[in-house]
Amino acid sequence: MAAEKKTPEELEDMLISAPGASAGDGWKPEDLRMFTFLQGILNRIDIAYVATYPPQQCGIATFTRDLSGAISKYVPFSDRVIIAMAEELTIEQYPKNVKCCIRKGDKQSYLDAADFVNDSSIAAVSLQHEYGIFGGPDGEYILDFLERLKKPIITTLHTVLFSPGQNQKRIVQRIGELASAMVVMVQMGKDMLINNYGIPAHKVVMIPHGVPNVHRVNAETVKKQLGIEGRTILSSFGLLSRGKGIEYAIRAMPAIVEKFPDAMYLVLGETHPGVRNYEGESYRQELLQIVSDLGLQNNVRFNNRYLTLEELVNYLCATDVYVTPYINRDQITSGTLAYALGCGKAIISTDYLYAQEVLSEGRGMLVDVLDSEQIGAAAIKILSDPVAKEEMETRAYKYGRRAAWFNVAIDYLNLFHKLCASCRGPEAAVTGTTSILDQGKSN
Amino acid sequence: MDTDLNLAINRTSDIPVLDVSGDVDEFTCAKLREALRSFIREGEFRIVVNVSGVKFMDSSGLGTLVGGLRRMMENNGGLALSGTNSQVERILTVTGLDRILKLHNDDYTAACSLRTQEEERKTAVTQ
Numbered sequence: 001m002a003a004e005k006k007t008p009e010e011l012e013d014m015l016i017s018a019p020g021a022s023a024g025d026g027w028k029p030e031d032l033r034m035f036t037f038l039q040g041i042l043n044r045i046d047i048a049y050v051a052t053y054p055p056q057q058c059g060i061a062t063f064t065r066d067l068s069g070a071i072s073k074y075v076p077f078s079d080r081v082i083i084a085m086a087e088e089l090t091i092e093q094y095p096k097n098v099k100c101c102i103r104k105g106d107k108q109s110y111l112d113a114a115d116f117v118n119d120s121s122i123a124a125v126s127l128q129h130e131y132g133i134f135g136g137p138d139g140e141y142i143l144d145f146l147e148r149l150k151k152p153i154i155t156t157l158h159t160v161l162f163s164p165g166q167n168q169k170r171i172v173q174r175i176g177e178l179a180s181a182m183v184v185m186v187q188m189g190k191d192m193l194i195n196n197y198g199i200p201a202h203k204v205v206m207i208p209h210g211v212p213n214v215h216r217v218n219a220e221t222v223k224k225q226l227g228i229e230g231r232t233i234l235s236s237f238g239l240l241s242r243g244k245g246i247e248y249a250i251r252a253m254p255a256i257v258e259k260f261p262d263a264m265y266l267v268l269g270e271t272h273p274g275v276r277n278y279e280g281e282s283y284r285q286e287l288l289q290i291v292s293d294l295g296l297q298n299n300v301r302f303n304n305r306y307l308t309l310e311e312l313v314n315y316l317c318a319t320d321v322y323v324t325p326y327i328n329r330d331q332i333t334s335g336t337l338a339y340a341l342g343c344g345k346a347i348i349s350t351d352y353l354y355a356q357e358v359l360s361e362g363r364g365m366l367v368d369v370l371d372s373e374q375i376g377a378a379a380i381k382i383l384s385d386p387v388a389k390e391e392m393e394t395r396a397y398k399y400g401r402r403a404a405w406f407n408v409a410i411d412y413l414n415l416f417h418k419l420c421a422s423c424r425g426p427e428a429a430v431t432g433t434t435s436i437l438d439q440g441k442s443n
Numbered sequence: 444m445d446t447d448l449n450l451a452i453n454r455t456s457d458i459p460v461l462d463v464s465g466d467v468d469e470f471t472c473a474k475l476r477e478a479l480r481s482f483i484r485e486g487e488f489r490i491v492v493n494v495s496g497v498k499f500m501d502s503s504g505l506g507t508l509v510g511g512l513r514r515m516m517e518n519n520g521g522l523a524l525s526g527t528n529s530q531v532e533r534i535l536t537v538t539g540l541d542r543i544l545k546l547h548n549d550d551y552t553a554a555c556s557l558r559t560q561e562e563e564r565k566t567a568v569t570q
Contacts, residue, residue: 038509043539073502074538213501215470406468406501407530413537 039077045416046079046121047071050102050113050145051128053084055092057239057273057306059335060128060158066210067126068097070409081122083113085133105135107144114148124416125151129175130158131168138167146178152419153179154412156207160189160332162196162353172197180419183412185209185333186357192332205415209333210408211342211400214313216393222318232260232383235319237268237312238336241275242283245325245350248372250290250300255376257299260383265300265323268307268315316343320389321379324349327369331355342404344397346389348378363396448474449496458489458554460525464496467504475504479511479522488520489561491553494546495526500534508544521560525553 051064064082072080082098088105100116103109117125127146135141146153155175161168176182176199183205184190190206193199223229234256236246246267256263271281284304291300307315316322322340324347331352338358340347347364349355350371359366365382367374382389448471453460459482467475482490492508494500512522524531524546535541547553 041539041542043537074505074534213468213470401466401499404499404501407499410534410537414533417537 042077043075043417044078045075045123045413045420046081047124047126047416048081048083048117048120048122048151049126049128050083051085051126052133053082053094053098055094056084056086057270058133059239060130060133063158063210063335064128066212066405067409067412070210070405071413073406074409074413079121081120083117102145103135104133105141107135107141110135110141110145111148114145118148118150122151123420125149125153126412126416127153127155127175127179128158129155129172131171138165138171140167140171143171143174143178146175149178154181154183154415154419155179156183156185157189157193158333160184160192162192162330164196169197173199176200176203179203181205181415183207183415186354188353188357189332207408207411207415208403209335209338210405211338211403212309212313213404213406214317214343214400216344216397217317219318219320222314226314226318228264228318230262232263233266233319234263234321234323234379235266235268235315236323236325236336237266237307237315237339239269239272239275239306240267240284241272243326243328245327245369246287247290248327248370249323249325249375250287250296251294251372252376252379253296253299254294255373256379256383257296259380263299263379263383265296266315266319267300267302268312269303270305312339313343316340316345319343319345321345321382322347323375323379324352324355325369325375326350326352326355328352329369338400338403340400341396342400344393344400346382346392347396348375348382358399361395362392363399364392447471450474450478452478453550456550456554458491458557459487460491460493460550460554462493462496464498466499467497467507468499468501469503472503472507476507476510479507479514483514483518488515488518489522489554489557490515490520491523491525491550491557493526493550493553494524494528494531497526497528497531500531505534505538505540509540512544519561519564521557523547523553523556525550 049064049068052058052061054061054065068080068082080097083100083102084094084098086092086101086103088103100113102113131139133139164172176197182193182199182203184193185208187206190204193204194201220229223231223233236249238244249265253263253265271284275283291297316339322345324334324337327350329352331354333354337347337349337355341358341363347359349359349364349366350369351366355366365378367378448463448465448467451462453462461478463475465471515522524544527548532546535544535546547556
């Protein structure tokens, strides 16, 4: 497959000009000689990403869009090929970089996709793994794709179960055999893969979950823009489902309101499409009922739709305390928590695995799952001490800054280049790949 | 935490050195771009950019440096990078831009490379 021909304007957008740069400051469209020159200079690596993808709404789709977009900015003459995991009996209006779809329950489509990759210029495959997005028991159909593939595979694991079922363990172990590298987003995930699954240590790489590039702004200024000035804002965002434990944060509000009568908890995001198909809006209705029962109509607000990144960042910037009250203690990553860190927020979270690691060293406060009282006490403690809150925010921001997408993209590109350079098969060793997180520790 | 971009100009040599510190990203690169353009307006077409103090750089920052190099080269000059910065070095290597934007250990070496380039250009012209 040949590289897509890009217009000078597209190249300008991808590499040269910053968003918001004034016209004429970047490359001029007529400056084709320089484009030709750069085309010869810049490294090229065509990467295929196998995952769900927008407009499908889920965390992995967003992750894939953000990761592939961030990488493309550094390699504008390379192809970004998306192989989208699609549900059966659905049709999506995918963007043009989605070149191929795998139908979740259709085994043949996994083989066809592998053939497509094998016959193309694609140098490496980035697979986003989460059991539920693939077909078959525990998503085992993805093994058909991987076994057929002749290109290096880098798998990013979005779930690493501490106590996997037999089949779940077998699948991850087989992926470990077939992949050149397995990426996890926290050190704990790396340890689990090595110790619990027997994945060779040299194949496991830690690269943090990416976060948007946000420069800190005064929360009060943003609150004014959003029409919530003068309020103390707590928030949670993401696709709503029962595992989010939002009811425990709502039940914490009476104690918080008693101390801070202007407190308002924002629950941002629509119901997860999969949940909506299964049980409609019943969870949201239950939450609304709790708000009503507790008389919190003036202190809890919902925004029931999928928010754009800009809207999300605005709400986060306006937030005084971010809350992830999730109830699954095995959760090994959270995009919403990563984003809150990237915005430098004071964070309260239940002590699931990902939160335990990223909120250590004073970057947030951990509470037990299913415990509203602890959430309330933590919020009151943070809001009562502005100096300590500012220190917590600064530590969170510093951590999040190192995990900005533009840094994470370099981590991945570095990994892709090393694997492609050192091998054309699945048994390549990954050595010397250090995360920007490690590199940035001296900063 | 400071995410601003700070610039300082050192003119102790015939080739000015622009010390860059902080984050060079989509929000701040306009400031760097304007500084590079002001050198050209003032008729200075050779410049060393010291990146030792850069904390983070994204593709916008990288593009700004390449744009600066392009404008200097259009005027028969050049732009060289100096300083120790593993993050910047890694970005240059991964993208392949290290072929045109070399990171020299110090300002003196970077300035020497620009003088050498100029001499080579003059020699090529006279031949």
